[in-house]
Amino acid sequence: MSALLMRETDRLERRVLGAIEFLDATTRTRVDTPLDVRMDGARLLRNRRGLYVITHAEHPLLALHADAFETAPVQPVLGSVAFTLLVDDRSGRYLPRSVAVTLPRDPAPANAGSPASLFRPIEVPLYPAATAPVGLNWSVLRVAVRDSTSGDALGGVLLIVTSGGNTLARGLSDWRGAALVAVPGVPVTTWSETPAAVTVNEINAQIEGVFPGSGGTRISAAQLSSGRAPLALPQIDPEVVESQRAALPRSTQAVTLATGRRQSLFLVLALP
Template sequence: MTALLLRELERVETRVLGAVRCIDAVTRAQIDTPLQLQLAGGTLRRNRSGLYVVVGADALAAHAAAFALPPAAPAPGSVELALSVQDPLGRYLPRRAVLRLPRDPVAGQPDDLFTPVELALYPAAAAPTGANWSLLRASLHAQPGGDALGGALLLVRADGRVLARGLSDWRGEALVPVPGVPVTTWSDDPDAMVVSELAAELQWVFDPAAGLRTPLASVQAGRAPAALPLVDPERLEARAATLPNATQAVALAAGRTLSLSLVLAVP
């Protein structure tokens, strides 16, 4: 038997710490056009599948050389890194998020390393919409003063569940598409078998510390601020009860567009 002599000329080893999949908040489909992502204290690379892979993090330097078994510390999900996303094409509004690392190395767990983190992006006011979607187009202003409120979160609820979400841009303009509203549905009224409208509630929430107030004169002149509003929608929703917010009843219908002027008392 002849012995084989193998000589290693080069070794390339790479360990990934997780991945982010950016999706359309309305359709839940992956966004395949390139986006601009920045991870504080970490490095991201876009792969051929359109995922943004975390290839390094300052707080997880020991993980870079650990392949067979990742270090026991820090605990999974205990390191929080700030993530920001912007769309160069302007179809989606910029947003913040928190990426929790390290991911669980055991496959099949809710936050395992092998499952990308899904990050929903919300459409800009001029984004394309579906033919039969119910659309809410809102203009948000502070009271008193009339400043436009950028970075406000809008929530559409019906029957105790959230049907749609949206964000306002620096001008205070927001588009909230509600897909899937049936053309007709069963009515609770015994005198009406079917109805063509769905009763819902619209709530808008604004965080004065994170959102942006733009004077009405600047909006009318088209003078955009130096920095666009950059908020974390999930954080806003979790804190909605403790932040300035208001609600209004709306009637949704397939193919209908509601144009709303909304005000909010902001300290």
Template sequence: MMLERTESRALAAIRFLDAETQRPLTEPVTLAGQGLRFARNVRGLHVVTDAPGFSSYAASFELPDPLPDAATFTLVVSDPSRRYLDRSFTLELPRDATPPPTGQPLPPDSVFRPVDVTLYPSPLMRPSARSAVVRLRVVDVNDTPLPGALVSLSLADPEITRWGLSNERGDALILVPGIPIADWGNPEAPIHFTFSLAAAWAASTQPPDPDALSQDFHPLSSTLDVAAGEEVTTTIKLDWVEL
């Protein structure tokens, strides 16, 4: 029997996180975009094994000189179970393939550091125990349901921030863990906490990119009183948007 040695380089690894718990997903998702190839490893990471313009670079462990020209790819991730909403995100290649000195942290763009991508729940998602459940109908200035809007709920003390996306019907689900529960030793301790609201939206022909939208949040004048384990349903209007 003859053994054949094959060398190849991983271009990047992508790790998907749950918006509520910030923990890595264990369920498989579908990832595609712009001719990239992926392989899901035993840790649940989606490893980029090839990309247009990077085939020779990926085929060997030896770093070429010069490196391939930098390129940005737009990818779309979807969940077959439909518990998470589709979203897009960008990936820049090549990532830094230089191992850091012993004991030093990895640089943010290191190929040895996974690219974290947060997935946001659809209305089908079941919350964890004690998380507040905030269901929002997002509409434009004419009360038309607004798909692909990013909504932020923020609390200053304790510091809590959670985001949610609206689906094709304008419905957004935001699951908020970490809200203090009733303190039976202090009857005057608050149960409900007032969260501020902000939102962002941009016209797009593909699933929204929350990371890009977050650069243009608009504060809303309304607030929302939320308690641990409770469910709140309301409508918010983005009066600067008209479909």
């Protein structure tokens, strides 16, 4: 029997530059519904797992990575080339946001466990819109964010719920200044901090609102009542805002959380 002869006529091999995984900010589960994802200067492809793979970047040195397999180029330095990714959920369940992405990722197999590894997707939390569904046992805060002087509705405000030095949840306000912050996992009963009681069914917390340096919006009461959305919706990078919060306009308010409790509150910020 003669051996079967095969001839290679074409080969397509490319090294990808990374992947993005979008997560529900409340449940930390993957967002499987298709999203509108754009990154200037790069091409992305959604694969069957729901990851958005960075297949190409328009940078002269990063282009060399596409065809390098056994040994990755030493230039540019890891994480030295910055891109801005924009994501929008057309279904309206999640709010739009931006993400700072730095390339190249670490290609060393020995470092596969590192968050900066090429073999791990970049995790990006998406924050729920004010009308998003909530869990039965979550503690839910519905927040209206306003400017203290004008009463303008403030969009793109990062909301952070903390208790005892721990961050419990985060959220974003939309262009109407409306935000949904869901806090899952609040204990039905927990140990009391006061000597008179052994257990309690609620915990003391605080919610902090941080107005971004750019990307936030201010909408007057007249425009808000008309229902006319601005041409540019808030689209901020929450991680960047949180890292700069000490230098940005912010305000805090005490709240009490309990399993299954729904609360509505106003949060007022003084903007320059």
